[in-house]
Amino acid sequence: MTGIENLLLEHQQEELTNRELGFWLYLMTDAIIFALLFATYVVMFSNTAGGTEPAQLFDLSHVGWETTCLLLSSTSFGLAWLAVQADKRQTAVLWLVVTCLLGVSFLGLEIKEFVDLINQQATPQRSGYLSAFFTLVATHGLHVSIGLLGILVMIGQLIMEGRTAPVISRLFRLGLFWHFLDIIWIGIFSVVYLPVFIR
Amino acid sequence: MTLLGRLSLEALPFYSWVAMGGAVVTLLAVLLPVLFLSYKRLWPWLWREWLTSVDHKKIGVMYIVLALAMLVRGFIDAIMMRAQQAIALNNEGYLPPEHFEQIFTSHGTIMIFFMAMPFLTGLINIIVPLQIGARDVAFPFLNSVSLWLTAAGAGLVATSLVIGRFSTAGWTGYPPYSGIQYSPGVGVDYWIWALMVSGVGSTLTGINFIVTILRCRAPGMTLMKMPLFVWTTLCTSLLIAFAFPALTVVAAMLGLDRTLGMHFFTNELGGNMMNFANLLWIWGHPEVYILILPAFGIYSEVTATFARKPLFGYRSLVYATAVIALLSFTVWLHHFFTMGSSASVNAVFGIATMVIAVPTGVKIFDWLFTLFRGQITFHPALLFTIGFIVTFVIGGMTGVLLAIPPVDYQMHNTTFLVAHFHNMLIPGALFGYLAGMQYWFPKAFGFTLNQRWGKWIFWLWTIGFYLAFMPLYLVGLLGMPRRLEQYTTPEWQPYLIVAFIGACFVLAGLCAIFIQLWVSVREREQNRDTTGDPWDGRTLEWYTSSPPAPYNFASIPKGDERDAFWQMKQTRMAYRFTQPSSIILPANTGMGVLLGVSGGILGFAMVWHIWWLALLALISIIALVVVRSSREERVSIYQPELIQSLEKPWQTSLAQAGLIGDGDPI
Numbered sequence: 091m092t093g094i095e096n097l098l099l100e101h102q103q104e105e106l107t108n109r110e111l112g113f114w115l116y117l118m119t120d121a122i123i124f125a126l127l128f129a130t131y132v133v134m135f136s137n138t139a140g141g142t143e144p145a146q147l148f149d150l151s152h153v154g155w156e157t158t159c160l161l162l163s164s165t166s167f168g169l170a171w172l173a174v175q176a177d178k179r180q181t182a183v184l185w186l187v188v189t190c191l192l193g194v195s196f197l198g199l200e201i202k203e204f205v206d207l208i209n210q211q212a213t214p215q216r217s218g219y220l221s222a223f224f225t226l227v228a229t230h231g232l233h234v235s236i237g238l239l240g241i242l243v244m245i246g247q248l249i250m251e252g253r254t255a256p257v258i259s260r261l262f263r264l265g266l267f268w269h270f271l272d273i274i275w276i277g278i279f280s281v282v283y284l285p286v287f288i289r
Numbered sequence: 290m291t292l293l294g295r296l297s298l299e300a301l302p303f304y305s306w307v308a309m310g311g312a313v314v315t316l317l318a319v320l321l322p323v324l325f326l327s328y329k330r331l332w333p334w335l336w337r338e339w340l341t342s343v344d345h346k347k348i349g350v351m352y353i354v355l356a357l358a359m360l361v362r363g364f365i366d367a368i369m370m371r372a373q374q375a376i377a378l379n380n381e382g383y384l385p386p387e388h389f390e391q392i393f394t395s396h397g398t399i400m401i402f403f404m405a406m407p408f409l410t411g412l413i414n415i416i417v418p419l420q421i422g423a424r425d426v427a428f429p430f431l432n433s434v435s436l437w438l439t440a441a442g443a444g445l446v447a448t449s450l451v452i453g454r455f456s457t458a459g460w461t462g463y464p465p466y467s468g469i470q471y472s473p474g475v476g477v478d479y480w481i482w483a484l485m486v487s488g489v490g491s492t493l494t495g496i497n498f499i500v501t502i503l504r505c506r507a508p509g510m511t512l513m514k515m516p517l518f519v520w521t522t523l524c525t526s527l528l529i530a531f532a533f534p535a536l537t538v539v540a541a542m543l544g545l546d547r548t549l550g551m552h553f554f555t556n557e558l559g560g561n562m563m564n565f566a567n568l569l570w571i572w573g574h575p576e577v578y579i580l581i582l583p584a585f586g587i588y589s590e591v592t593a594t595f596a597r598k599p600l601f602g603y604r605s606l607v608y609a610t611a612v613i614a615l616l617s618f619t620v621w622l623h624h625f626f627t628m629g630s631s632a633s634v635n636a637v638f639g640i641a642t643m644v645i646a647v648p649t650g651v652k653i654f655d656w657l658f659t660l661f662r663g664q665i666t667f668h669p670a671l672l673f674t675i676g677f678i679v680t681f682v683i684g685g686m687t688g689v690l691l692a693i694p695p696v697d698y699q700m701h702n703t704t705f706l707v708a709h710f711h712n713m714l715i716p717g718a719l720f721g722y723l724a725g726m727q728y729w730f731p732k733a734f735g736f737t738l739n740q741r742w743g744k745w746i747f748w749l750w751t752i753g754f755y756l757a758f759m760p761l762y763l764v765g766l767l768g769m770p771r772r773l774e775q776y777t778t779p780e781w782q783p784y785l786i787v788a789f790i791g792a793c794f795v796l797a798g799l800c801a802i803f804i805q806l807w808v809s810v811r812e813r814e815q816n817r818d819t820t821g822d823p824w825d826g827r828t829l830e831w832y833t834s835s836p837p838a839p840y841n842f843a844s845i846p847k848g849d850e851r852d853a854f855w856q857m858k859q860t861r862m863a864y865r866f867t868q869p870s871s872i873i874l875p876a877n878t879g880m881g882v883l884l885g886v887s888g889g890i891l892g893f894a895m896v897w898h899i900w901w902l903a904l905l906a907l908i909s910i911i912a913l914v915v916v917r918s919s920r921e922e923r924v925s926i927y928q929p930e931l932i933q934s935l936e937k938p939w940q941t942s943l944a945q946a947g948l949i950g951d952g953d954p955i
């Protein structure tokens with residue numbers, strides 16, 4: 091039956107390469123969603139309706155910590171990927187756990203930022219500007235949460251199934267997703283936070 | 290806050306007789322098939338063979354069944370509006386204003402999202418993998434998910450007829466009217482969630498077919514050798530992938546405004562409703578081409594086949610398609626020339642719009658030159674194509690008129706516009722889908738459709754279309770606004786009565802579609818398509834049995850030439866079979882149905898603010914995805930012996946038809 095086994099392997103190979111291309115396309119659609127949210131944010135920038143102004147909202151060191159967590163988590167994901175390549179399963183799992191912790195810290199910081207804002211009456215219901223701000227940043231945060239769920243699932247799969255071709259391919263795609271979120275965050279940092287601090 | 294959110298007995302449609310009638314008809318339309326299936330004990334068969342199928346041909350058929358059901362539903366709305374406007378001179382007619390508004394909203398929404406989109410997706414599903422010589426699409430499971438998400442969206446619109454009301458804000462749902470302040474009910478929420486749930490399905494379909502076409506083509510089939518329908522599908526899929534995110538974003542923002550009290554598009558606190566118009570039409574104009582490009586592909590295939598000539602100007606058709614797809618992202622502002630942009634901005638978008646007429650004109654001439662001196666067979670599919678060419682030119686010219694901003698200031702929001710876009714959508718898109726159905730039906734079911742009834746369908750729809758919409762151009766020039774429930778201008782009435790008569794012709798045409806199906810099923814034994822090639826076709830979908838086996842081709846054909854199958858027949862290379870080897874296909878799965886049901890429940894719960902149910906649906910979606918991605922994929926294996934026995938009947942018929950001459954059969 092080696093014929094059949096070869097065929098199955100071929101089938102799987104083809105499927106996984108297709109999925110990579112498909113995933114790139116998915117990321118593109120997601121990038122469009124973010125592009126439109128960014129555009130909306132820029133359009134709404136001055137629509138504060140007498141509420142809190144952007145300059146009064148943000149705290150540089152807080153944002154700095156958020157950024158640090160997320161950038162480091164991308165690095166640790168990269169290290170996990172290298173460990174998988176080098177056939178070191180335990181190291182890989184370890185780095186994924188680190189990634190997870192960094193991601194959770196990022197989310198924690200973001201939630202704290204949101205709660206603080208809401209306590210200062212800067213709620214998403216207060217003005218068009220704040221609606222746009224919360225929606226843009228929270229959409230990113232939602233993506234990070236989904237990514238975290240994905241990392242947990244992949245830790246489980248690495249432990250249960252080991253380095254099979256589908257697991258490696260999924261990890262690769264999850265990595266694309268994670269680094270993509272990093273890039274989006276850099277966008278958020280440059281469009282949402284940086285202009286305010288520079289001024 | 291209660292357990293059922295906003296849902297109470299008041300949601301039932303006891304507010305008007307017509308609404309109750311609608312609810313009863315909807316319930317019957319669901320109950321009767323359910324009862325019939327239960328009575329015949331067909332559920333297990335339906336579940337095993339159809340609902341859980343990941344076979345692109347069956348998924349395609351299910352899409353088209355959905356589309357035809359929605360065509361009936363959308364048409365009932367249409368003829369109700371035509372009847373209302375025919376009589377509502379200086380009186381209320383039979384529909385109260387609020388109900389009339391629900392009807393034009395649901396008509397537009399259903400026709401675009403749940404008739405046209407499923408129809409074209411269904412045809413693409415059935416044919417594209419066959420035309421590129423593939424075993425299936427790139428992601429068969431995702432395909433099933435897309436289908437069931439689309440069905441869930443349609444289900445939400447249908448539910449709104451029975452539980453609650455539908456939106457009254459038109460198919461475009463412009464705020465601030467669609468905001469919570471002016472539309473506090475559930476209608477707009479139904480609209481939002483129907484669009485978002487089915488929109489995800491469409492996006493996945495787009496991605497699926499981009500990958501399928503780029504990666505699964507038969508050996509030798511370079512891009513410039515692909516059949517034109519494949520090209521238009523590729524462009525449509527790219528448009529879907531680029532445009533639908535905008536719809537998701539704009540619907541989600543409106544939902545956030547309505548549900549969480551945000552201010553994206555409200556009148557106060559810094560909302561900006563122009564941003565809605567921009568975002569909606571950044572999706573909306575490409576959407577028009579998403580609907581129309583596949584139809585252009587079908588017209589091309591039909592023209593070449595029934596003129597028995599290769600397409601004139603294949604390359605120009607490909608480039609024209611690509612240019613149209615590109616330009617379609619540069620014209621969205623023409624939908625709101627009158628909403629305050631400066632004259633120069635309007636001028637830029639007006640000119641961009643007119644430029645689209647150029648590649649479209651190129652296509653028209655290509656089709657005409659293909660027909661010129663061809664050996665023409667007047668198959669119903671070709672009749673639709675010719676009807677399209679003639680009628681579409683009128684629609685194109687009125688489109689160029691509307692693209693001139695000063696003219697648009699006069700005509701916008703009148704029935705002139707209604708006539709224009711129906712002129713694009715019915716002969717442009719729907720006739721194409723109907724032509725595709727006449728042309729490819731034998732491939733999907735193994736017998737041809739009755740051509741006499743096919744001709745009836747064509748004539749009734751064409752005459753009906755002209756009678757129903759030409760008067761609207763005229764009455765629009767007289768100044769009649771669209772979406773009008775009653776009026777006091779006696780000069781308009783004669784036109785509206787003619788339009789109603791036109792709608793009656795269309796009604797007859799719609800009935801003819803179902804009579805044709807009925808007659809053809811009854812006479813199926815006389816009309817078997819035993820060779821798989823009933824029209825002396827040119828492209829690879831005709832180079833397999835009708836209906837094809839689950840794996841489509843026992844051995845993958847070569848696509849070295851344009852019109853690959855035609856070339857094979859010319860050089861007598863067709864039907865040379867070799868020993869098949871084993872084939873692997875994905876196994877059926879019920880996950881797609883479960884995801885669709887969860888998506889539908891999520892939408893319903895969000896509409897009615899039943900938060901616990903929404904959470905439950907969300908958890909179920911996450912769980913399904915996690916389980917699916919953690920499990921070994923199951924496949925079914927077709928061994929050579931099985932393939933041989935499946936191929937036997939087809940090869941026997943080919944031999945009887947004397948088609949297998951020089952090659953040796955297996």
Ligand code: HEM
Pocket residue numbers: 364367368370371393394396397398400401405458459460461704707711714715718719757770771772773792795
């Ligand atoms: C089959 C014959 C059809 C008839 C008789 C018909 C009739 C109508 C009528 C009477 C209206 C309302 C016009 C007004 O606002 O005054 C309308 C609107 C509309 N129709 Fe049709 N229609 C037909 C087919 C279609 C098809 C096939 C599509 C799309 C593929 C379509 C899409 C729309 C849209 C988008 C609107 C605008 C809804 C709105 O105002 O929000 N119709 N149609």
Ligand SMILES: [Cu+2]
Pocket residue numbers: 573574577620621623624
């Ligand atoms: Cu447009």
